Amino acid sequence: xxxxxxxxxxxxxxxxxxxxxxxxxxxxxxxxxxxxxxxxxxxxxxxxxxxxxxxxxxxxxxxxxxxxxxxxxxxxxxxxxxxxxxxxxxxxxxxxxxxxxxxxxxxxxxxxxxxxxxxxxxxxxxxxxxxxxxxxxxxxxxxxxxxxxxxxxxxxxxxxxxxxxxxxxxxxxxxxxxxxxxxxxxxxxxxxxxxxxxxxxxxxxxxxxxxxxxxxxxxxxxxxxxxxxxxxxxxxxxxxxxxxxxxxxxxxxxxxxxxxxxxxxxxxxxxxxxxxxxxxxxxxxxxxxxxxxxxxxxxxxxxxxxxxxxxxxxxxxxxxxxxx
Amino acid sequence: xxxxxxxxxxxxxxxxxxxxxxxxxxxxxxxxxxxxxxxxxxxxxxxxxxxxxxxxxxxxxxxxxxxxxxxxxxxxxxxxxxxxxxxxxxxxxxxxxxxxxxxxxxxxxxxxxxxxxxxxxxxxxxxxxxxxxxxxxxxxxxxxxxxxxxxxxxxxxxxxxxxxxxxxxxxxxxxxxxxxxxxxxxxxxxxxxxxxxxxxxxxxxxxxxxxxxxxxxxxxxxxxxxxxxxxxxxxxxxxxxxxxxxxxxxxxxxxxxxxxxxxxxxxxxxxxxxxxxxxxxxxxxxxxxxxxxxxxxxxxxxxxxxxxxxx
Numbered sequence: 001x002x003x004x005x006x007x008x009x010x011x012x013x014x015x016x017x018x019x020x021x022x023x024x025x026x027x028x029x030x031x032x033x034x035x036x037x038x039x040x041x042x043x044x045x046x047x048x049x050x051x052x053x054x055x056x057x058x059x060x061x062x063x064x065x066x067x068x069x070x071x072x073x074x075x076x077x078x079x080x081x082x083x084x085x086x087x088x089x090x091x092x093x094x095x096x097x098x099x100x101x102x103x104x105x106x107x108x109x110x111x112x113x114x115x116x117x118x119x120x121x122x123x124x125x126x127x128x129x130x131x132x133x134x135x136x137x138x139x140x141x142x143x144x145x146x147x148x149x150x151x152x153x154x155x156x157x158x159x160x161x162x163x164x165x166x167x168x169x170x171x172x173x174x175x176x177x178x179x180x181x182x183x184x185x186x187x188x189x190x191x192x193x194x195x196x197x198x199x200x201x202x203x204x205x206x207x208x209x210x211x212x213x214x215x216x217x218x219x220x221x222x223x224x225x226x227x228x229x230x231x232x233x234x235x236x237x238x239x240x241x242x243x244x245x246x247x248x249x250x251x252x253x254x255x256x257x258x259x260x261x262x263x264x265x266x267x268x269x270x271x272x273x274x275x276x277x278x279x280x281x282x283x284x285x286x287x288x289x290x291x292x293x294x295x296x297x298x299x300x301x302x303x304x305x306x307x308x309x310x311x312x313x314x315x316x317x318x319x320x321x322x323x324x
Numbered sequence: 325x326x327x328x329x330x331x332x333x334x335x336x337x338x339x340x341x342x343x344x345x346x347x348x349x350x351x352x353x354x355x356x357x358x359x360x361x362x363x364x365x366x367x368x369x370x371x372x373x374x375x376x377x378x379x380x381x382x383x384x385x386x387x388x389x390x391x392x393x394x395x396x397x398x399x400x401x402x403x404x405x406x407x408x409x410x411x412x413x414x415x416x417x418x419x420x421x422x423x424x425x426x427x428x429x430x431x432x433x434x435x436x437x438x439x440x441x442x443x444x445x446x447x448x449x450x451x452x453x454x455x456x457x458x459x460x461x462x463x464x465x466x467x468x469x470x471x472x473x474x475x476x477x478x479x480x481x482x483x484x485x486x487x488x489x490x491x492x493x494x495x496x497x498x499x500x501x502x503x504x505x506x507x508x509x510x511x512x513x514x515x516x517x518x519x520x521x522x523x524x525x526x527x528x529x530x531x532x533x534x535x536x537x538x539x540x541x542x543x544x545x546x547x548x549x550x551x552x553x554x555x556x557x558x559x560x561x562x563x564x565x566x567x568x569x570x571x572x573x574x575x576x577x578x579x580x581x582x583x584x585x586x587x588x589x590x591x592x593x594x595x596x597x598x599x600x601x602x603x604x605x606x607x608x609x610x611x612x613x614x615x616x617x618x619x620x621x622x623x624x625x626x627x628x629x630x631x632x633x634x635x
Contacts, residue, residue, distance in 0.1 A: 070502060096508045102499035110500045112521050125507035163503075170507060 009079075010174055010206050011044040011067055016076030018062055022278050034277045036062040037073065038230030044174070049200050049207045051217030051238065053253065054227035055274050060210045063227070064178045067208065068100050080174070096126065099167035101196075103179035105159035109151040115162050116147040122169035136165050140195060157188030164195060175199070177209045181216065193220060215259025218242045223310075226250045229277060229285045236311030246313040248290045284316065292317060339601060346601075349593035352586055360406030369397040371404040371557045380573050389579045392562075393569060394555075398576065401557035402583055408558040409546075410587065412473055413538035419477035420538075421531055424484025429515055431485070432492030443489075446482045454479040458541045462550050472551050476541050480534050487530045491523035525602040532595035536588040543584045559584050 017039055022032035036059040044050050044067075054060045065071040066078060069085045080098060083090035102108040109118055119137065120130040134144060140161045151159055160180065167175060177196060181189040197220065199205045211217050217224050217238065224241040226234045226249065234247040242263050245251045252270035254260045261267070270289040275281055281288050287297040296316050305318035340347040359366060375395030383390045389398040431442040449457065461475035495501060496519065504514050545551030546560025554565050559580040566576035 068506065070506070092508050096506070098506070100499075100503065100506060102503075104499065108499040108503065110504075110518055110522065121504070122507055125509060166503065 007045040007048075009043040010046045010081060011042075011208075012077070012079040013040055013042040013063070013067070014077040014079070016040045016063075016066060016073045016078060018059075018066060018071065018073045032278050035059075035230045035280055036277060037066065038280065040076075040227075040230070040232055042225055042232060042235070044206060044208055045223075047200070047204050047206055048222040049197075049209060049220050051221030051224040052208060052210045052227060053212065053214055053217045053224055055212060055253075057229075057274050057277055058227040059230040059277070060212075060227050061178055064100070064176050064208065064210045067174075068098055068176050069095060070100075096170055097173040099170050099172035099175055101160070101163055101167055101175060101177040101180045104183045105156050105163060106151075106183070108163045109159055109166075111151055114148050114150055115142075115154070118162060119165055119169055122166045126170045128169065128171075132169075136169060137162075140165050140168075141191075155188075156184050157191065160184060160188075160192050161195070164192075164199075168199070172205060174206045174208070177207060179210055179212070182212070189216075196220065213259070214242065214253055214257040218260055218263060226253065229275060229280055231285060231314070233286065233315070234311075234313040236307075236313075237309070240309075240311050246307050246311070246318065247286075247315045248292050248317070249286045250313075252289075284314075339597065343597050343601070345593050346597035349590040349597070352590040353594065356406055356583070356587060356590075357410060359403055360410060363400065363403035363407065367397065367400040367403055369400040371396060371401045372555060380569070380576075382573075382575060390573075390575045392566065392576055393573075398579055401562060402559070402579055405557040405559045405562055405580065406583065408552055408556060409539060409542055409560070409584070412469065412552070412558075413476070413535060413542050415473045416476035416538045416542070417480060417531060417534050419473060420480040420484050420534060421527070423477065423481040424488050425520065425527070427481070428485040428488025429492050429519065432489035433496055433511070433515060433519065435493075439489075442485070446485050449478075449482040450486075454482075454537065455541050455544055458545060459548065459550055462545055467553070469552075472542070472545065476538055476545075479541060480538055483534060483537075484527070484530060487526055488523060491526045492519055495519065495522055526599075529595050529599035529602060532591055532598055536591035536595065539584065539587050539591065 016037055017035075018037040019033035019035050022034050038059070040059075040063060042063075052060045052063060062071065066073050067080075067085075069078075069080075072086050078085045080090065081094060083094060085095065085098075109115075113121070115137065116133055119133045123130050123132055123136075133147065137144065137147060142158060142161050142165070146154060146158060146162070151162075154162065175196070180196070181192050184192060193216065196207055196209070200207050207220075209217065209220050214224075221238040223236065224238045225232050226241070226247065228249050234241065234245065234250045236246075241250060242254060242260055243265075245254055245264070245266055248268065249270070251266040251268045254264050255267045255269065268291055271291065272289055275285070275288060283299050284290070284293075284297040284302050287293040290297065294316060300316075302314045302316045304312045304314050307313050307318060336350075340350060363371075373396060375391070377395065378387075378391050379393055379395035381387055381391045381395075387397050387399065389402065392398055392401070427442060431439045452460075458475050458479035461478055462472055465471035465475055501514060501518055504518055542551060542558070543560030543563070546553075546558045546562075547564045549561070549564060552558035552561050554561050562580040563577055563584075566573070566580070569576050
């Protein structure tokens, strides 16, 4: 993917692979691998909100963990502001600027820590004064009496706010939100999403939001990347992806999302279920489910075609000259 | 900190009120410990003082449990014996806990080859009944209070290592632990401040159950003459001394035996109750009534995990 002019990449994923052994044997050798991330290249631009979309099993959470520096990829490079995250040479104070918000608020806070302790711990790590705890909590719309409470006494939405406050205490430049709303009540989802939008707007925090819900991605993102079976199949401006998807998988995803399908005219049905991550189909990995599958799709993996203005799609339907 | 202690005491009081099996076990343990600790205040006799004129007497007002073959007051010896049996067991279990936390945490937290080696070693230790292991170790290390404690601790430690490791593995990758790592805190901080405090709910019941098992081993070693030796009043070695009088003076065996029995059962009941209370997943179809039966049946080994986790 060519980086667009004027936009600076904060994160560069360069041909990243991560396989997990499917069967753990005593001697640690496995013949079958789950190909969770199977050659992903992606740029995240400074100040944007990037939505990473895909079904469960598409490897999007693995990508999130790799970007966060929590999971070393088998091969490929992950650069954050030019530093290789996994080289050990990235200064600690820079690495700390990547923070994460998790899916399940039930397990994202230490059950034995009060809200105050949780946030003070983060403030201390960032070298900030613990006097800021109150302001931080208040800035997220929580009242001060949550400070002495433990997670068990908070609602899901409150917990997620505390988790965001904890991440903010580190003054992050990049927030990775892994399905931040899928475990929440419908009524609190929008609030959490709006908090994230607000953080992006007022502090310029770059956000990568992982979601299976194209509606959420459409609401949040500047750009959307669609992932299928460990590979990114389409990337582009959010509006374009929703209104004029070019990859059949994206079309299928949009058709199956009640909120996103209203924004788009596309309507196709994929055939069957997501294939196993162990036996990824030859050729285009989507071809067994694709209603437009051609002969070449069975044989050869499609390269990325540039379909205009940084919008890239990996599908033989585009014909023409491949981008890479 | 003080609020935490207050909360612990409050929970304890609530458990005693709500769970009568726990109450029975807990109070029995408490009474035995207090009596042993206050032995010199409660009893006017010297546990070693030989009085051959009054030997082998049955229970009487002056000697509530009678006297033994050398005329020593049995009640006094039982009180002093509690000091040995309980103190040694507690020391052994504490040492086993230290080993268990250290090895189990490292093994579970770092996984990899270290875990592999440690777990195979634990497999080997577990393939022997802990009492056999303790006998072998005690014989190998030679006689002495410290070596006895070490032998029993090693024999007990595999169970704690397993429990700690499993608990550590279950939480090491949880978001709240990961988030602390993302802040840039080191492994030691993460382990001490977040991992260990959050696994104590499985460790505490296991430690209590291990106490029952340790008492049994200490007493057995005493009985076999490998552990505490006569004339030291340890419950197991008292049984050993009394063996010859089984037919004619059964009280010499009944009272120390009863103490061993009561202590082990109490620790097991308390351990089981704690497990039910602290681990929400362990709450079972088995009602509180049959827990007593289970506590007796299990003899201080492992949990009811297999029975409880499904459904």
